[in-house]
Amino acid sequence: MTTTPSPDAQPSTKMTDEEYGVLRASAALWAGTSVLITDAYGRVLVQHVDYRATCLLPGGAVDANEAPAQGAARELREELGVTMPVDRGLAVDWVGAGSLNAPAAMRFPGEILHVYDGGTWDDERIAAIRLPDHEIDSVEFVEPARLPDLMSPGDARRALSALRARINSAGPALLENGLPIAPTVLDRAGALRTARARHHLPFHTVPVPDQLTVVQVWGWLFGPDGRVLVLLEPDTGAALLPGGSPELSDHGDPLATLRREAREEAAAEFGEPLLLGHLRDPAKPYARLRYAAPLTRLGPPSVDPATGRTHIRLLATPEQALELFGWGLPAADQLTAVHRARAQLGIPRAARQPLTELPDATDCQGLHGC
Template structure:
């Protein structure tokens, strides 16, 4: 058993909230002492092989995407517990969140299943970890900022906050959460890594700037910047991921008197794409007396990426607008902006509403979507 497996002691007050059928409730995250017998019998002949260790973890996240970790006197740990005899992994997760009998405290769906081979972490048996989804309500996050028993950590800081196996495990679970999938892991590494796994998207996310979304707002003057909601024919939008900084963003750049025209030039130079002529200013993000125009446009042609000396090629991603909200937090996107953009794309561009799915990468060679 790895020394960093979360053991459970004491009681930490938290609010369990998730997007499932139950409404958010103020509950107590109960962390009872771990039982002595934590083993799940192996499938080999009884008495001839070491037991497998079974544990469950709930990936608790804030609305801003930060991860809640339990702070001990020695280190930070995920919120988890070992599975008791006769329990299912989901029962154990529910027990940790306050008990399965309380309405609204059930964990969300399973995000990841991790197998750590026997002996790889110094234990005699294999280590099996179930990771479930969980969310903290916005009302509870402010209290947790001053709670010394809980630390809210950006995904980009997981490598510094946790041992390598745990940071890999939680980052892979975050990717599965964004894509609406369940991932199979071996020692924290995805067995079938996707685009987000390969490029470690979310590991470089940064805090968003404050401001206000103003739909259908005409800015009195030139806009300082423009950003593009560039739609493909399936209703997904293009994102640019910078491997050097780990930052993922909507294509954007300098604005001007005509944001729609400016986006065409910005898209050609940053994403190497050609846009359809029909473009619509959806609104402005206003912060500190400056405005960033959000422009919706349709993708016409994807050109090849052009290498730049001493800089890695950007990674062009296709994601749903709601996934863009999760993958580009520093862009200060809001759910209202996403809803406005999706409505315009459906009503004006006659594009379908894209269902949540794995994020894909546009080939560097380009082509027609």
């Protein structure tokens, strides 16, 4: 067999097989693997290791003749004592030789790193973690926004890109030095890079007791395909539902608050709403109302007078919205109420799919994306 003067050229008579093999070996990269694992609140599992100052996702080098997915499963067994299949890819990252401050003696040639989805772990599986005698000092689940503080810059970029790819559900992301070559709206907005507001309060599917003061009204506003309107703040990437705090002009009417806030934040209008219930902090005399309603119209995006920002408007399944919010287990009852109201409104349940950024204006009835 004859070979080529460069790895991607067509074979010629200039090189022997041995020479071609040497050439290809000179262009070889390392191969690595890691696994993204979250808990019920969307916090990411990171490992504190004894051989470097920064944290890592579970994972490591792929052994000779080992498939990356097999390497990821092996690393979970060795590092966490957990045996489980690893069969869903989130990202493939090309890490350039010049992207790391690697010492010259390491002769780092670059790396192809595969990121797999380890899923959401419940308390039982977390309790089953068994660390080895060396290498892994401890593990913890951290807010995505903390990853840049705990990991090296490239590792943090890769982990956040993989997490956004998991939420977006468009298939594995192709990365270069941790950044997607085809950024989604979550990547462009920098979703999950700032701390998420904590709303881990019990949800009650009953009207608000008279002694409680309503301090917030938010709406699950459904498009015709069963997805809901989610807003991203353009400067922080924070995700939220349309809604806000009552003002004097609302005259104590929570629906007036929701309609005003939906117009101001999202230029959105909605049909007849259904009360889902309220969140309540047992230590405070406050209530946070939640409604569901069908979207009827979106006008051109406008500047929110309360914040001076123009929000990015998305359609997401309710489950994807909760992954962005990070509300965790306390949101399970609210999610049940959301789907009950959706069915009552005659709206189908949405299949999981990539997030859709909404256009400037639509009546929300004939548009595929709304």
